[in-house]
Amino acid sequence: MKAFLSTIASVATLLSVRLVDGAPQAARWSNQTLGPDGPWNAVAVTLGNGQDVTIYAGKMWESYFLSEAYCGNTSVEGQPCYAQQVGAIYDESKGTGYKPNISIQSGPYFTSDMTGVGSNGTRYADVIHLGTDASSWATTDKVENFDMVLMNDTELQYPNGNKYPLFAGCLSFGAAPNVMNQTFQVKPGQASSAINASLLAGTLYTQNSIDSQTFGMHIGSAAPEKIPGSLWFGGYDRNRAVNEMLAIPIADPYLVFSGAPLQDISIDVVKGGSPFPWNSKGGLLASGNSSIGNRINLDINPCSPYLNLPKSTCDAIAAEIPVNYDEGLGIYLWNTTSPDYSRIVRSPSILSFTFADTNDNSRSVNISVPFMHLNLTLDQPLVDKPTPYFPCNAASNGYYALGRAFLQDAFFGANLKTAIYFMSQAPGPNLNGQSVTIMDDECRTLQTSANDWATSWDGHWTPLPEPDSPTSSGGTSTATIAGASVGGVVGFSLLAFASFLILRYRKYGKGISLCGIPLVNDKPAAYYGANTTESPNTKSPIEYWQQQQQPAMELPTNHGNAWQLPATDRAVEMETPRIVYEMPDNYSGNNYRP
Known part of the structure; x- marks a missing residue:
């Protein structure tokens, strides 16, 4: 009987908690x-x-x-x-x-x-x-x-x-x-x-x-x-x-x-x-x-x-x-x-x-x-x-x-x-x-x-692809216009510089270097002659002119020196070695004095 009453009391307690737990x-x-x-x-x-x-x-x-x-x-x-x-x-x-x-x-x-x-x-x-x-x-x-x-x-x-x-x-x-x-x-x-x-x-x-x-x-x-x-x-x-x-x-x-x-x-x-x-x-x-x-x-x-x-x-x-x-x-x-x-x-x-x-x-x-x-x-x-x-x-x-x-x-x-x-x-x-x-x-x-x-x-809507060049509601943006202008100037400058290099290279055979690092090499010597191999008897420009026997025609210069060309009725193509020497200022044809 005591156990029964205890059970009843437990059930009543549970019910009371349920009534006031406030969940x-x-x-x-x-x-x-x-x-x-x-x-x-x-x-x-x-x-x-x-x-x-x-x-x-x-x-x-x-x-x-x-x-x-x-x-x-x-x-x-x-x-x-x-x-x-x-x-x-x-x-x-x-x-x-x-x-x-x-x-x-x-x-x-x-x-x-x-x-x-x-x-x-x-x-x-x-x-x-x-x-x-x-x-x-x-x-x-x-x-x-x-x-x-x-x-x-x-x-x-x-x-x-x-x-x-x-x-x-x-x-x-x-x-x-x-x-x-x-x-x-x-x-x-x-x-x-x-x-x-x-x-x-x-x-x-x-x-x-x-x-x-x-x-x-x-x-x-x-x-x-x-x-x-x-x-x-x-x-x-x-x-x-x-x-x-x-x-x-x-x-x-x-x-x-x-x-x-x-x-x-x-x-x-x-x-x-x-x-x-x-x-x-x-x-x-x-x-x-x-x-x-x-x-x-x-x-x-x-x-x-x-x-x-x-x-x-x-x-x-x-x-x-x-x-x-x-x-x-x-x-x-x-x-x-x-x-x-x-x-x-x-x-x-x-x-x-x-x-x-x-x-x-x-x-x-x-x-x-x-x-x-x-x-x-x-x-x-x-x-x-x-x-x-x-x-x-x-x-x-x-x-x-x-x-x-x-x-x-x-x-x-x-x-x-x-x-x-x-x-x-x-x-x-x-x-x-x-x-x-x-x-x-x-x-x-x-x-x-x-x-x-x-x-x-995420996963329930479908984002649209973003445009390559976003624009505002008023049309092309200021940033887009400025970018296009700067890009045009830079592009024109690069094109002009490239044209200068090509002309220089074709006319003088000169390459270009940046900070001592060659970006475009000079033309090889073979480019200037008919032979594709270098001759063992290649002479310097001074030696070449000293061997000429014809009288020279003198062209006046503003510095009192003369650059003499051989008097010949045909064009002479000058061999150019791979190494080019720079001519001194006091060079005077056959009368060279160092």
């Missing part, structure tokens, strides 16, 4: 990729008594799910319901949830960047598990009375007036600052009858399942190179954050992750040759729009697919790449017949976003998204056939936000207690394992890894 809790990522506007990675949660639902992650306050009635209310007869195919429908009739007595209505849609039409959502609550275990033993990742809204017929309306169904709902992380649950008063001013609905991070924290009301996420990418998603509550994977970290306050009324101070957007080439006439071009954010000023503040919205930017900004980027604007959809379609299309989307060409540091005006943080990740695909029901598109939404109704297209390559996290969210560059496909780190309850910044971002892409 970060991981969200589960679905095997399904979502979206005829992606594809995108998505998480999977377990609701009620074991119903798995695929959903996007990341908003604040209540979580939005597609209800059992959704497909029947939005699907066209004869066409499949996309959300049902990917497991994004929550069937409340098979769950354990209920409708709380809440009169405050929710809107039909969970974001403002696109027009959502339909009836208001239905307030709901159920049990949620981050993991797959929905048993009563699974408590560390379990939240009861979870705050939900069910969408019954919401559709998105595009600029052409066409309406399209939603592809999935959106999971909430929690709320700030330091909010554990969402409270609804049944009667205004009467707290006693208020109804509470639980929020995810706050409730996990109060249950001692995690050490802080925090989360860290990198959604990764589904194509063309698979980068699996990462979402932790109470911590983050440090290897999903590289370079510098940016900390941004969540502004009151704390409804969205607002206030990201975007300073500029540029197109850059990381390595290799450039598919553009230049290697870098900035100033794209405010191009053609003086009202933007030196920055715009926008939201970070993982529930939205696009880069929701001013049309002038989208047009400035589009002017540098082979895309065409689709007015009906408000986005840009890649011109796949252009030879530049594949060169851009396969090379290390990036769209770089520069953010100001609100705590240090001398510092900025860059987050780069390769064009490989901005070559996304539209599919039915948005278009008739798969169509590559560039996800800049020029019809965002003045609501500027960076969605999943940006977050494929950005780490995103928050401390909901201190109302601060974090952003940094995320790595490419070459992930360096996991480094799960607990976030402190009072943290106001995060540490990044020492991993190199460009290296994380």
Whole structure:
């Protein structure tokens, strides 16, 4: 009996440790990729008594799910319901949830960047598990009375007036600052009858399942190179954050992750040759729009697919790449017949976003998204056939936000207690394992890894060959022109010097030496006569002239000496020995006196 009680006590101790150990809790990522506007990675949660639902992650306050009635209310007869195919429908009739007595209505849609039409959502609550275990033993990742809204017929309306169904709902992380649950008063001013609905991070924290009301996420990418998603509550994977970290306050009324101070957007080439006439071009954010000023503040919205930017900004980027604007959809379609299309989307060409540091005006943080990740695909029901598109939404109704297209390559996290969210560059496909780190309850910044971002892409993009003579965006560079000028002068000088040597050599047989080292030898003696061998009776020039018997003709000189030539009616060719003697100044024909 004593042993039995001891065993029970040991089990109770283990359970208590499990309840308060505070280790970060991981969200589960679905095997399904979502979206005829992606594809995108998505998480999977377990609701009620074991119903798995695929959903996007990341908003604040209540979580939005597609209800059992959704497909029947939005699907066209004869066409499949996309959300049902990917497991994004929550069937409340098979769950354990209920409708709380809440009169405050929710809107039909969970974001403002696109027009959502339909009836208001239905307030709901159920049990949620981050993991797959929905048993009563699974408590560390379990939240009861979870705050939900069910969408019954919401559709998105595009600029052409066409309406399209939603592809999935959106999971909430929690709320700030330091909010554990969402409270609804049944009667205004009467707290006693208020109804509470639980929020995810706050409730996990109060249950001692995690050490802080925090989360860290990198959604990764589904194509063309698979980068699996990462979402932790109470911590983050440090290897999903590289370079510098940016900390941004969540502004009151704390409804969205607002206030990201975007300073500029540029197109850059990381390595290799450039598919553009230049290697870098900035100033794209405010191009053609003086009202933007030196920055715009926008939201970070993982529930939205696009880069929701001013049309002038989208047009400035589009002017540098082979895309065409689709007015009906408000986005840009890649011109796949252009030879530049594949060169851009396969090379290390990036769209770089520069953010100001609100705590240090001398510092900025860059987050780069390769064009490989901005070559996304539209599919039915948005278009008739798969169509590559560039996800800049020029019809965002003045609501500027960076969605999943940006977050494929950005780490995103928050401390909901201190109302601060974090952003940094995320790595490419070459992930360096996991480094799960607990976030402190009072943290106001995060540490990044020492991993190199460009290296994380090695082997997954194709650098273009570098040109032999690189040029700037303005044409031939000054260095190139100067080099050509100097080269021409040097070349002409060498040609003139070579011509002088050849003439000297042909006329006088003289070679040339440098510092006593012969570079070109004198002509051999045989060159000057008919014989090819040297005669044993070779005479010096003095001896030769002394043997001549003919009278000499004297030529006057300025020095009073005379050089005498033999008086003969024929030319006499003088033998020249291999050694040539220099004639003294006082030489006077036959009257030589040393």
